[in-house]
Amino acid sequence: MSGIIEFRAVAKQYGDTRVFDDLNLDIRQGVTTALIGPSGCGKSTLLEFINGLQRPDAGTVHIFGQPVPALELAEFRQRIGYAVQGTGLFPHMRISRNISLLGELDGWSREAIRSRTRDLMALMALDESLENRYPHQLSGGQRQRAGICRAMFLRPEILLLDEPFSGVDPLMRRDIHRRFLTLLGAEIATVVLVTHDMEEATRLGEELIIIDAGKIVCQGQADQIQPDSEYLAKLFGHGDPS
Amino acid sequence: MSRLIVVSILWLTIPTALAAQTRPIVIGSKTFTESYLLAEMMAQLLESRRIPVERRTGLGGTLVAFQALLSGEIDAYAEYSGTISQVILNMDSDSTEGELAAALAPLGVDLLPRLGFNNTYALTVTRETAAQYALGNISDLTDHPELRFGLSHEFRDRPDGWPGLKQAYDLPQDSSGIEHGLAYQALLESEIDVTDAYSTDGDLLRYDLVVLEDNLEFFPSYLAVLVARTDLDTDAKEALSLLADRLDDATMRSLNAEVVVEERTFAEVAGAFLLGQGLITSVQAETQSLWPRLGRNTLVHLKLTGIAVLLACFAGLGLALTVYRSPSLSAAVLYIAGLLQTIPSIALLALLIPIAGVGQVPAIIALFLYSLLPIARNAITALLTIDPLLRRVAVALGLTEIQQLRHVYVPLALPHVLTGVRIAAVVSIGTATLAAFIGAGGLGEPIVTGLALNDTGLILQGAIPAALLAVCAELFFEGLERWLIPRHLLSAKISG
Numbered sequence: 001m002s003g004i005i006e007f008r009a010v011a012k013q014y015g016d017t018r019v020f021d022d023l024n025l026d027i028r029q030g031v032t033t034a035l036i037g038p039s040g041c042g043k044s045t046l047l048e049f050i051n052g053l054q055r056p057d058a059g060t061v062h063i064f065g066q067p068v069p070a071l072e073l074a075e076f077r078q079r080i081g082y083a084v085q086g087t088g089l090f091p092h093m094r095i096s097r098n099i100s101l102l103g104e105l106d107g108w109s110r111e112a113i114r115s116r117t118r119d120l121m122a123l124m125a126l127d128e129s130l131e132n133r134y135p136h137q138l139s140g141g142q143r144q145r146a147g148i149c150r151a152m153f154l155r156p157e158i159l160l161l162d163e164p165f166s167g168v169d170p171l172m173r174r175d176i177h178r179r180f181l182t183l184l185g186a187e188i189a190t191v192v193l194v195t196h197d198m199e200e201a202t203r204l205g206e207e208l209i210i211i212d213a214g215k216i217v218c219q220g221q222a223d224q225i226q227p228d229s230e231y232l233a234k235l236f237g238h239g240d241p242s
Numbered sequence: 243m244s245r246l247i248v249v250s251i252l253w254l255t256i257p258t259a260l261a262a263q264t265r266p267i268v269i270g271s272k273t274f275t276e277s278y279l280l281a282e283m284m285a286q287l288l289e290s291r292r293i294p295v296e297r298r299t300g301l302g303g304t305l306v307a308f309q310a311l312l313s314g315e316i317d318a319y320a321e322y323s324g325t326i327s328q329v330i331l332n333m334d335s336d337s338t339e340g341e342l343a344a345a346l347a348p349l350g351v352d353l354l355p356r357l358g359f360n361n362t363y364a365l366t367v368t369r370e371t372a373a374q375y376a377l378g379n380i381s382d383l384t385d386h387p388e389l390r391f392g393l394s395h396e397f398r399d400r401p402d403g404w405p406g407l408k409q410a411y412d413l414p415q416d417s418s419g420i421e422h423g424l425a426y427q428a429l430l431e432s433e434i435d436v437t438d439a440y441s442t443d444g445d446l447l448r449y450d451l452v453v454l455e456d457n458l459e460f461f462p463s464y465l466a467v468l469v470a471r472t473d474l475d476t477d478a479k480e481a482l483s484l485l486a487d488r489l490d491d492a493t494m495r496s497l498n499a500e501v502v503v504e505e506r507t508f509a510e511v512a513g514a515f516l517l518g519q520g521l522i523t524s525v526q527a528e529t530q531s532l533w534p535r536l537g538r539n540t541l542v543h544l545k546l547t548g549i550a551v552l553l554a555c556f557a558g559l560g561l562a563l564t565v566y567r568s569p570s571l572s573a574a575v576l577y578i579a580g581l582l583q584t585i586p587s588i589a590l591l592a593l594l595i596p597i598a599g600v601g602q603v604p605a606i607i608a609l610f611l612y613s614l615l616p617i618a619r620n621a622i623t624a625l626l627t628i629d630p631l632l633r634r635v636a637v638a639l640g641l642t643e644i645q646q647l648r649h650v651y652v653p654l655a656l657p658h659v660l661t662g663v664r665i666a667a668v669v670s671i672g673t674a675t676l677a678a679f680i681g682a683g684g685l686g687e688p689i690v691t692g693l694a695l696n697d698t699g700l701i702l703q704g705a706i707p708a709a710l711l712a713v714c715a716e717l718f719f720e721g722l723e724r725w726l727i728p729r730h731l732l733s734a735k736i737s738g
Contacts, residue, residue, distance in 0.1 A: 051638050077640030088635030092653045092731055105645055136730055150639070160638075 004029040004158065004190050005050055010059035012045060019045055020056070020214045027207075032184065032191040034205030034222075036198060042214045043194045047160050050192065051080045064157070078102060081151035081189070085163035087143045089135035089150070096131040099149045106154065120149040123183045125175075141172040145179060152187060161193045165200060177203055266294035267478055270316030270681065272307050273300050273694045274422060275498050276361065276442060280320035282512035284468065287481050290522040298601075300690035302588075302679025303396055304329050306600050308469075310681050311351060313599035317474050318354075318482060322361060322464035326353075328402050335402055335462030346469070354468040354479065355486035359442055359494040362461045363403065365454045366439040368429055372452040379455035380411050383436070391417035392425055392434030402462055403438070410460040423693035426451075440464075442491055444498025445696075466494075484521050502695060532703070535688075540707055543684035546602060546677060547670040550609030555663055557610070558617030562655075563647065566625040576622065579615035587612070587673050591680050605677035605684075612673055613666035620662030624655035657727050664719035671712045675704060685711070 005027035012020045019042040027033050035043040048054040049061045052068045061068050069076050089098045097104070099120060100113045108116070121128065124145040135143055144164055151159055165173050165180075181204065184191065195201050201208055201222075208225050210218040218225060267288060271281035278299050285295045298316050301307040308330050310316045323342060327333040331345050343353040365380055372378070375386050383389060397403040398419055407413065415436075420428060425437040426445050439446060439453065446453060466489070468482050489497075500511045513525035565571035585593070590608045598604035628651060636650045678686030685704040692700030723732060 053634065053638055074640045074642045074645075077638060080640075082635065082638040084631070084635065086631055088629075088631045090632060090636075090650055090654075092728055101649065102639060105641065105649075134728060134730055 004064065005192070006060075006062040007046070007049070008060045008062070010049065010056040010061065012042075012049075012054070012056050018214065023059070023214065023216070025209065025216060025219075027190070027192060029190050030188060031206045032193060032204055033207045033209060034193045034195060034201035035209050035211060036195055036201045037211035037217075039196060041211045043211050044162055046211070047162050047192060047194050050158070050160060051077050051082060078106070078154055079157050081154070081156035081159040083144075083147045083151040083159070083161050083164040085166050087135070087147035087164075089143055089147060091135055094132050094134055095126075095138065095146050098135065099146060099153060101150070102153050116153060117149075120152055120183075121146075123186055124149050124179050141168045141176055144168060145176060148180065148183070152183065152189075155187065156189060159189045159191045161191065163195055164193075166195075166197070173200070180204065266296045267318070267474070268296045268298050268316045270301050270307055270310055270319035271297075271299040272304065272319070273302055273679070273690050274440070275444060275501050275694060276440065276494065277320055278508050278691065278694065279497060279501060279512055280357070280466070280468075282508040283485060283516060284318060284320070284482055286509070286512055286516055287484060287521060288478055290516075290524075291477065291481050293475070293478055293481070298681050298683065300678050300687055300694070301600065301681045302591075302690070306595060306680050309595050310600040311469060311471060312349060313601075314471065315599060315601040315681055317478075318468055318470035320357070320466060321469045322466055323356070324362065324402060324462040324464040326467070326469070328462070329400060339465075339467075347472070350472045352470050352472050352474070352479065354470055354483050357466040357468070357485055357494075358487045358489045359491045360463050360465050361440045361442040361491075361494065362456075362464045363397065364439050364441045364456065364461070365407075365436055366429075366446060366451045367436050367454065369450055369452055371435050372454075377452070377454060379457040380407070380413075380460075381457055382454070383413055383415070384411060387414040389415055389435040390433075391415050391436045392420040392428050393417045393438050394422040394425060395419045396422075397438040407460055410458055421693065423696055427696060442494040442498060444495060444500070444502040447495065447499040448503040488519055488521075505697075536703065536707060539683065539685045539687055539704070540711065542602075542682070543671070543674055543686075543708070543711065546605050546674045546682060546684055547609060547667060550606045550674075551613050551663060551667045551670055553606075554610050554613030554617050554666055558614050558662070559621050559652075559659065561614075561618050562621030562625055563652075566622050572622050572626070576615075576619055579618050582611045583615045587676050588679065591676060595680065600680040600682075602677075602682045604680055605674065605682035608677070609670045609674055613670055616665040616669070617659065617662040620658045620665075621655060624658030625651060628654050654731075657723065657731055660719060660723050660726070664716065667715045667719065668712045671708060671715055675708050 007023055007025040010020050010023040011018075025046075035046060037043045045054060049056055049068070050063060052073050064079070089095075090101075093101065096117050100117045103113045103116060117131070118128065121131070126142060126145055126149070130138060130142065135146070138146065147164060148161075151161075165176055168176065177200065193201070193204055205222050208218075208220060208222050209216060210225075269281045269285045269288075271277040281297060281299050285297055288295045298310070301310055301316075301319075304321075304325055307316070307319055307321070311319060323339065324335055326342050326346070327337040328335055331342070333341070333345065339353065339356065346353055365383070367377055375389070376382065393404055398417055404417055418434075420434065420437070425434070426449055428434045429437055429451070430449060439451070441453065445451070468485065470479055470482065497511055497515060500506050501508060510525075513522070516522045517525055561575055565575050587608065590611065591604060594604035594607055598607055632650060632654070636646045641649065674682075674684055675686035675689055677684055678690045685708045687704065688700045689704035692698065692702075692704065
């Protein structure tokens, strides 16, 4: 079974630390895949191989059946949404512009930008009144939802999420998860989610890939993996990573 | 971003529009009373013949004035034969006027007929000092090595000034340099005992000073002449030549004294003299009263600093954007810009004369160089300290390099950059007052004239508006920041 994202014999080293050595992995289209593992296991690096923020020392990464291009990366990246922990919303732009910047740069009409922004905000339960606020005027949870709206704006074929829901209190996080699943239902994209939270992984992920020390420990559909197995308990310390 | 463009365009067009005027005949002067007075006579003579005149007075020294003449910044000014032969042409001090004229001709300079008086150098002391040490001539000074000599900078450096004088009379004293405008004050307050003076200086009468006789006849003659560009209009030259042989030593000294002692304006004294000589039929109404002059000086000042700071904005920002990715290049740029900052402003202006001549261009270049450091430094620092997460996100979202700069990096750096521009503008407004020494005009002009006349009121006419202008610049940039930058970024500056 080949996927929309294919890692073949990927190796990466930082100084003396070897992060990956001959990693092979397929990520399937139209499915939410959760990459789980303790911090420092290399899961964020894997994500950054996909949008070309980092390059493997050896091996290949294929996306859409093509290797990650060396040039014209900007255009390529617009097909891949990206939302991260801490959101990285631009502090000098109002929320609506943060969300719609890519549409503006892509030459969308004012009306198209407006309606897309409103739709996304509604899906993520962001009140219209927040449009003209600056990021610092929003709560942590609102900012994270706005970050996801921004990543979804151009209807990317792949959405990369790097711990986008961490740092919010658990109740709030559950709410964001619900919103996010609604959004997925409406937009249908291939999602790669990096998290260290098993509960989040099982709630959002259809496919789970567990990584430890640069190796794939276990890969399978969410309902086939026993979160309370002995190995995982050791890995995540009773399923509570924090 | 669009607001930024609007501001830039306005900034560029306003001074340019102000500068666009037809060029009248420009009369220059150096920074002492007699030179101002002669310039005013020349100007009024021309004006009485309906020739438009611009006064560019207060040029800081012989070389500045002569360079201004050569480069066409001014068309004529009053000079002295001894200065021409020795300082400008490096010829013997006993060169004849014919020889001087012949040597000046290839430079494109005409020597107009002499005015009649001989304003040579002299050493002067207070009446008390003269009595105390029994000083009558320069030779008497050799017996009193304890006397303190405070001499004007130019005099100390000229071969026909202090070095030659010390040798000729075998004087035992050393000298210290002092601005000529401050020397008499220092003399009266016994800060110094001896200073140099011009023999027709009105201050000699004003302060009742004793001129020591040049008993060895060391000082060459300094016959006053007018020098003009060869390409100056013939009518203008003829008009200026009317001053030939009209002024003897005593006349000149008393005219000088009318200015410094009786505190009459250059225009009044010059006009009254010309009227008395029948050279003009009526004294022009006071050429410029306080407010228009103040307005003009302020506009010139704004133009100098505005253009310099704006150019420095473009250069500093461009430089910062070019080098900020490379720490070693950034360090090099900041090092060089810092080095420029350490050159004393008056020295930088002087260094620029051979390259850029005198007038507004070198002044703008100097102010530009000074403005570069604060702007480039703040821009580089701002770009280097942008939150790495924001950089990563901007790249990962698929923004091109230009889009990253335009929509993310530059707006985020803007608060810091504006602070740099603000510092540059305020510093420039202060430094630009020195530009009057190289004929750039501006609010330094009354300060320079005031120094020459020892006239505090005149100095304040430049100093107060310059200070107010600096305050206005502060307020302007504060407003600009509020307009261009979301409030939360102003207090927090740059953060995620």
